[in-house]
Amino acid sequence: xxxxxxxxxxxxxxxxxxxxxxxxxxxxxxxxxxxxxxxxxxxxxxxxxxxxxxxxxxxxxxxxxxxxxxxxxxxxxxxxxxxxxxxxxxxxxxxxxxxxxxxxxxxxxxxxxxx
Amino acid sequence: xxxxxxxxxxxxxxxxxxxxxxxxxxxxxxxxxxxxxxxxxxxxxxxxxxxxxxxxxxxxxxxxxxxxxxxxxxxxxxxxxxxxxxxxxxxxxxxxxxxxxxxxxxxxxxxxxxx
Numbered sequence: 507x508x509x510x511x512x513x514x515x516x517x518x519x520x521x522x523x524x525x526x527x528x529x530x531x532x533x534x535x536x537x538x539x540x541x542x543x544x545x546x547x548x549x550x551x552x553x554x555x556x557x558x559x560x561x562x563x564x565x566x567x568x569x570x571x572x573x574x575x576x577x578x579x580x581x582x583x584x585x586x587x588x589x590x591x592x593x594x595x596x597x598x599x600x601x602x603x604x605x606x607x608x609x610x611x612x613x614x615x616x617x618x619x620x621x
Numbered sequence: 622x623x624x625x626x627x628x629x630x631x632x633x634x635x636x637x638x639x640x641x642x643x644x645x646x647x648x649x650x651x652x653x654x655x656x657x658x659x660x661x662x663x664x665x666x667x668x669x670x671x672x673x674x675x676x677x678x679x680x681x682x683x684x685x686x687x688x689x690x691x692x693x694x695x696x697x698x699x700x701x702x703x704x705x706x707x708x709x710x711x712x713x714x715x716x717x718x719x720x721x722x723x724x725x726x727x728x729x730x731x732x733x734x735x736x
Binding site (some may be wrong): 612 | 653663
């Protein structure tokens with residue numbers, strides 16, 4: 507079954523702790539993305555990557571970090587510097603921008619709660 | 622900054638009513654346009670997309686959308702909604718002809734269909 511997996515589905519952490527969210531895809535996509543979804547806010551881009559060992563900041567990268575050591579994997583670390591980390595995090599992947607048919611495929615998401 | 626506006630936060634309809642959800646974007650160049658849907662407890666999935674050609678695009682489950690370039694709009698329509706259409710709908714725009722791949726999302730419209 508081709509798709510994107512995110513784990514865990516629910517994650518609870520204490521304030522001040524870093525936490526890493528997993529994202530794996532077996533769609534052979536070059537590009538991967540992390541979004542944050544808050545109620546009434548839509549999806550906002552945190553980071554994206556179009557090639558292994560390279561990634562770019564999105565609109566709300568502060569307090570987050572990523573790595574792209576393998577094509578299939580794009581983990582997101584929510585650091586203690588992120589002021590409001592409680593949110594629903596979505597990972598997506600796609601073929602390279604500019605190619606057709608372009609669309610982003612989304613994982614099931616991880617709901618992070620920090621107390 | 623570029624943005625996507627979805628005019629309705631929450632729409633409530635009875636079954637068999639017609640649906641139109643508004644979407645406007647603020648970019649004068651080439652765009653690719655998407656509507657995504659998030660059913661309760663499910664992945665975000667693509668409803669339909671526009672890249673070029675016929676401005677009236679048809680998607681899954683009887684949805685369609687019309688791109689009106691002069692109005693910077695990409696409204697989603699369905700002639701007769703069903704209870705199973707209850708979901709959150711997101712409009713998204715890909716700027717610069719898709720060269721960067723980033724999607725800018727609207728804040729979403731929740732649709733509740735009463736049986």
